[in-house]
Amino acid sequence: MKVAALQMVSTPDVAQNLAAARELLRQAQGAGAELAALPEYFCAMGLRDTDKLGYMEAIGRGPIQEFLAQSARELGLWIVGGTLPLEAGDAQHVRNATLVFSPAGECVTRYDKIHLFRYDNGRERYDEAQVIAAGQAPVHVDMTDRSGTSWRLGLSICYDLRFPELYRAHAQQGCDLLLVPSAFTHTTGEAHWEVLLRARAIENQAYVLAPAQGGRHPNGRHTWGHSMLVDPWGQVLGVRDQGPGLVLGELERGRLAQVRAQLPALQHRIL
Template sequence: MKVAALQMVSGIAPEANFAQARPLVEQAVRAGAELLVLPEYFAAMGLRDTDKLALAEAPGAGPIQRWLAQTAREYGVWLVGGTLALRCSEPARVRNSSLVFDPQGRQVARYDKIHLFVLDRAAEQFDEARTIARGSEPVQFVLTARDASRWRVGLSVCYDLRFPELYRAHAAAGCDLLLVPSAFTWTTGRAHWELLLRARAIENQAYVLAAAQGGQHENGRRTWGQSMVADPWGEVLAQQAEGPAVVIAELDAARLAQVRGQLPALRHRVL
């Protein structure tokens, strides 16, 4: 099964970001990808953290969710909507949610980001908990590819990558593929991004597909990029530095079985 990470440099306006994403979707579809993953905040990287409150949608309704559903249906692909802001019971906060749509345009899974990013480093100050209410549950879904192979997929978002217990929960649930839509900062990405992605692939003997924001944004923020696909041995199959791009790789069920059979580390867990 071919998969694609769609790397973007999102601006502040959803319509402009839809226009940036569409040719990436079309490129991935032409290359034969069946599962497409957009980056975190693909539809809007606001000027201020609070901008996401105004753009927040009710679950199941709104222009961003309509675009995702229509795009999945139009191109007949599985589409993971990076993340978008969904309203919750707290008026001053939203959920940072990753939604999965099947080739008929039906939403089949929703994951609310559990771990909220904090960085206090010189001029870089981030505290997602000011505007985001964290999720609490790991989420997986099952994808049936065109060749009838079945893939169990674990969802995560950006800062979750630093918490291996989430991915171990996915491994315990039988996941073959781990998704990581992200907007890593340039500072943290340069230091840790590839190391963390490859570690999550190796320790859980699963493919990892990471779609990132990558470049200088309209709001002044710079994100790291380096969207990639890693295999269960930790080898990088495809990668892109910065700028809008499509990162494509083929997932091989036989390779997955080979790695798990030759080094059955998941069966050796004690704790």
């Protein structure tokens, strides 16, 4: 199955971002992708963290969700909808949520980001918990590609990448593809992004598809980019360093079986 990671440099303008996402989705579909994954905050990166409250939608309603459903239906794609802010039950917080849409335009599952990023090196400060309410549980979803092959997708978001227990939970549920839509900072991405993605692939013997924000944003933030597809042996199959664009690659059921058979590490797990 051909998949695509879509890299963006999102702005505070939702309409502008949706138009950019639609063009990348169209390119992915034209290149033969069956599944396309958007990055974290694909719909908007505001000038302030609290701007997320203004973009917030109720589940099942709103222009961002309508865009994802319509795009999936019109392009005949499975779409992993990056993240969008959904209601969290109070006026001061949102859920940072990934929605997955089938080619019929149906939202088939939702995952709320569990681990909330906090970082302070004296120059850069981030604290997602100020406006984001954490999710509580891992989520996976099954899909069938055009050949009739079934794939199990394990969902995660950005900072989740640093917590291997989440991905081991996905491996225990038989996930073949781990999704990591992200907006890593340039500082943390340069230091840790690739090594963490490859580690999650190797230790769980699964493909990893990581669409990212990659560039300088109007809010002054510089995101690392380097959207990537990694195979279950830890080999990087495709990467885009900075700027909008696609990373395309093939998932091969035979490759998964080969890696898992020749080094059955998941079967050797004790703890």
